[in-house]
Structure formats: C-alpha cells, structure tokens
Amino acid sequence: MTDAVEATARLGEWAARLDAARAPEPVLDRLSLVLLDVIGVTALGAGLASPRWDNRLSAMFSTPFAVAAALLHGEVGPRTSLEDPRLRALARRVRLVEADDLTARLPDERAARVTVALADGTTRIREVPNPVGDADHRPLDEREVLALLRRWLPGRGDLIGRAAAFARELPALDHAGERLRELAGGDETKEPK
Numbered sequence: 001m002t003d004a005v006e007a008t009a010r011l012g013e014w015a016a017r018l019d020a021a022r023a024p025e026p027v028l029d030r031l032s033l034v035l036l037d038v039i040g041v042t043a044l045g046a047g048l049a050s051p052r053w054d055n056r057l058s059a060m061f062s063t064p065f066a067v068a069a070a071l072l073h074g075e076v077g078p079r080t081s082l083e084d085p086r087l088r089a090l091a092r093r094v095r096l097v098e099a100d101d102l103t104a105r106l107p108d109e110r111a112a113r114v115t116v117a118l119a120d121g122t123t124r125i126r127e128v129p130n131p132v133g134d135a136d137h138r139p140l141d142e143r144e145v146l147a148l149l150r151r152w153l154p155g156r157g158d159l160i161g162r163a164a165a166f167a168r169e170l171p172a173l174d175h176a177g178e179r180l181r182e183l184a185g186g187d188e189t190k191e192p193k
Contacts, residue, residue, distance in 0.1 A: 024101040064094035
C-alpha cells in the first residue's frame, strides 16, 4: 500500500478523539470533508485519489477507501466490507491534495496531514511524519505485530507462530531460502534449492 494509505492506519483512533461522542449524532454524520495532504509521489499516483472501487484490489489502491475505513472501523483490514454504503458515502468526502511542504521533507519523512471539516464549520488537523509502524514513527513491537496478524488471519495461529519464530531467527541465518520454504509449507515449486 502507499505511504498515504499507511499513514491513515490509525485515523480511527484519532476520529474517536474528536469529542463528537458527546454530540447527539454520530461524528461521521457531521463530517463534511476529509482532506488528506500528501507527498507528491503519492498524490500523483494513478488512481489513488479515486473514491470508487469494484473489488478488493482496486480498494487497496484507493486512498479514500482506506481513510473512510479507518474512520469507520479504526483500521483497514482484509475483512473491511467493500459494499458498506456508509464507507462509500464517507469515501466520496475524502480529497487528496499534494502538499509542497510535505514533499519537501522527503526522503527524511513520508508525511501526511489530515484535515477533518465538520458540518458546523470547525476543523480538526492531524499530521504524522511517517506511517505508523515506521522505524522513525511509532514502530510496532512484536506483540503489536502478532495482534495485528491474529486479527487479519483468524484461525491461522500455527502459521503466525511459525512466521514469528522465523522472524526471530532471521538475523542469525546465513541463508534464508530453506527456512522460507519451510514457512511456505515445504512447497519446492516456489524456488529451486
């Protein structure tokens, strides 16, 4: 996924802190626009600004889909519904704009800035220097990565355990090919020895 998409991964948590929970209507009904200022490389990417998708692959390349899903559900995951009418309506309110000040920070930062405009005219702004999980911005520890994998791969605890063990062993391995083939289930058709 793109840097801008990754930067939205924690937007749902942020949306919950908009103090709208005390309002009589849900916060999402009060949103008039979500503006995502992004680095030039991302803003110019073909199709990334489209609020329309018709399958999982096209949704993965729709930043409005990712932003809307993060705001609605707190995360963007493999089980995020592509057909949710609330998600589609919110995605149509997301706009991407190239921000020269963010682009100027490359390559040190891959920043994104989100401005949420509410129907009453107030705005909330949040900026991140890099995607969450980046080594330079809130890196995920092993516990967080495993929790993420368990949510995204329910019933695949054995695979997750093997992948975690491999990741721990990786720095000490001279060659990773054999261990990767074991992780893939011993399928020799992937790569000859």
